Amino acid sequence: MTPNVIGVHHVALITADYPRARHFYVEVLGAEIIAETWREARQSYKLDLRLGNAQLELFSFPSPPPRPSYPEACGLRHLAFAVTDIDHSVAALTSQGITCEPIRIDPLTQQRFTFFSDPDGTPLELYETPVTQRSSR
Structure with a gap:
């Protein structure tokens, strides 16, 4: 038995510089804003974006650790x-x-x-x- 996955719903990214990342994904790549939410408890934003038929979630956190790339x-x-x-x-x-x-x-x-x-x-x-x-x- 499989879990019946029908596709990818979204990809989530964490950014260290929310205004810069927001500009990049919206203004440079042309993503459509679905919703932008300030999360008071986490002192961070969550930005839901649409790129074609895919959804991208952009999260900001005050001091995220670096990711090996x-x-x-x-x-x-x-x-x-x-x-x-x-x-x-x-x-x-x-x-x-x-x-x-x-x-x-x-x-x-x-x-x-x-x-x-x-x-x-x-x-x-x-x-x-x-x-x-x-x-x-």
Whole structure:
């Protein structure tokens, strides 16, 4: 018997600098704000965002511990965003001072991708998806 998982509901991230992270995800990446809540008991914000058909929860805490971010650390490796035109997406990020790695080709799927980081150093990926994959999601 399985737990009948039907999909991923959300991904949650903790930020050390809430205003900077909020600006990055809303203004730079274009996420839609679903709800923004000040949590008095925790002295922190919770920001619910929509990116396409995915939900991202952004949490702030007064002094979160640093997270090791080397590529093969146990836990979340990176967060990948599907894009329709990776060249356009990289140019848009570059115009805002965000450095992206050179675009590479996934040897298994032959799709183009690149990595960059959010303000807290979380590894983020842009992954160019074919029209047939996007329409079926």
